[in-house]
Amino acid sequence: MAEKRDYYEVLGVSKDASDAELKKAFRSLARKHHPDKNPDDDDAERLFKEVQEAYAVLSNPDQRSQYDMFGHDSPGGSPFGPGGFQGVNINLDDLFSGGFDSIFSGLFGGGRASRGRRGHDVLLRHSITLEQVFEESELEITADLSTACDSCDGTGAKTPDDLQHCSTCDGQGRIMQQARVGPFVQQMVSDCPDCGATGRIILNRCSDCRGTGASTNEQTLRINIPRGTDDGLRLRHRGKGEHITNGQSGDLYIQLDIDPHPWFERDGPDLVMALPLGYPEMMLGTQVELPHIDGDSLVISVPPGSKPSETIIVQGRGMPHRRGRGRGDVTILLKLHIPEKFNKTMLSTLEEMRPSFGLPTSDIEDAVRREAQDRRN
Ligand SMILES: [Zn+2]
Numbered sequence: 353m354a355e356k357r358d359y360y361e362v363l364g365v366s367k368d369a370s371d372a373e374l375k376k377a378f379r380s381l382a383r384k385h386h387p388d389k390n391p392d393d394d395d396a397e398r399l400f401k402e403v404q405e406a407y408a409v410l411s412n413p414d415q416r417s418q419y420d421m422f423g424h425d426s427p428g429g430s431p432f433g434p435g436g437f438q439g440v441n442i443n444l445d446d447l448f449s450g451g452f453d454s455i456f457s458g459l460f461g462g463g464r465a466s467r468g469r470r471g472h473d474v475l476l477r478h479s480i481t482l483e484q485v486f487e488e489s490e491l492e493i494t495a496d497l498s499t500a501c502d503s504c505d506g507t508g509a510k511t512p513d514d515l516q517h518c519s520t521c522d523g524q525g526r527i528m529q530q531a532r533v534g535p536f537v538q539q540m541v542s543d544c545p546d547c548g549a550t551g552r553i554i555l556n557r558c559s560d561c562r563g564t565g566a567s568t569n570e571q572t573l574r575i576n577i578p579r580g581t582d583d584g585l586r587l588r589h590r591g592k593g594e595h596i597t598n599g600q601s602g603d604l605y606i607q608l609d610i611d612p613h614p615w616f617e618r619d620g621p622d623l624v625m626a627l628p629l630g631y632p633e634m635m636l637g638t639q640v641e642l643p644h645i646d647g648d649s650l651v652i653s654v655p656p657g658s659k660p661s662e663t664i665i666v667q668g669r670g671m672p673h674r675r676g677r678g679r680g681d682v683t684i685l686l687k688l689h690i691p692e693k694f695n696k697t698m699l700s701t702l703e704e705m706r707p708s709f710g711l712p713t714s715d716i717e718d719a720v721r722r723e724a725q726d727r728r729n
């Protein structure tokens with residue numbers, strides 16, 4: 353197998369290259385050897401991977417100094433783990449936009465660095481009205497949340513002396529185990545069985561929290577409702593989730609559920625509603641006034657000769673756009689209202705109207721044709 357090339361040589365930069373120089377060199381080489389540009393080219397694929405590996409190591413300050421000291425024979429073995437560098441999937445667009453940085457920063461330390469214990473995330477759902485998302489607003493929410501127990505300061509121990517460092521894991525909560533699999537020695541990190549992964553041993557437990565270190569308290573949270581927010585938005589409150597001893601608290605998510613409006617449906621920034629009108633109102637036209645979410649009344653002008661299933665659009669009276677200025681529209685769908693019950697007077701009036709407003713059955717075929725034509729145009 354060919355000797356592994358020096359990372360600086362791979363990127364074509366000097367040993368004291370700056371971060372910007374490294375990035376520039378990586379970007380141009382990665383573009384050149386990208387598989388999308390060199391389909392079915394094994395050489396290009398190998399070079400692409402080589403460039404990635406070199407950049408992954410040199411763009412990480414810890415890894416770079418390690419490499420400067422030991423070269424490819426770092427005492428800890430390959431920084432990428434026993435399998436060596438596996439290559440990462442970067443698309444060409446990311447190479448132009450710089451979206452690849454996070455891919456490389458996530459490569460090291462995964463699995464080896466103990467992230468410690470973490471409490472569960474908690475989801476709280478809160479109902480708000482459409483009016484409340486019309487303007488950016490603040491809201492106070494009171495909820496029972498998990499916090500550190502007051503009596504023991506979240507330690508779970510009766511007194512500070514009841515709290516001891518776990519000697520099995522040296523307070524780490526995790527232990528390294530070696531397992532022999534054939535000729536190989538495998539190292540595994542697992543939770544310490546003696547302290548339940550907490551790194552601590554409690555001799556006498558706090559009676560208030562029974563050693564959990566957590567208690568539930570009513571808390572008031574201030575939340576900010578963004579203007580024009582969508583249904584189901586989740587706001588995160590870091591560290592307000594489940595509290596655990598000797599670990600990181602989980603996060604609290606507050607989900608904003610928007611109650612259905614009595615008549616509006618929402619379509620992004622637009623509002624949609626149906627308006628029932630009687631036959632005379634459709635024929636003669638009318639003006640309708642409704643209370644509206646912005647506090648002013650919504651005036652809908654129905655022109656004479658309107659037809660059912662036609663729409664009227666009132667511009668700029670919908671919901672505010674989430675980004676930028678302005679508001680969406682209100683779309684009003686016209687529906688024909690037919691009374692449920694008729695009395696004799698109504699029926700005789702209609703009978704009188706029939707000759708002038710009705711559609712004689714003899715003309716029906718023509719009318720059907722015209723309707724189809726209009727519909728298709
Ligand atoms: Zn332990």
Ligand SMILES: [Zn+2]
Pocket residue numbers: 501502503504505506507508509558559560561562563564565566
């Ligand atoms: Zn306690």
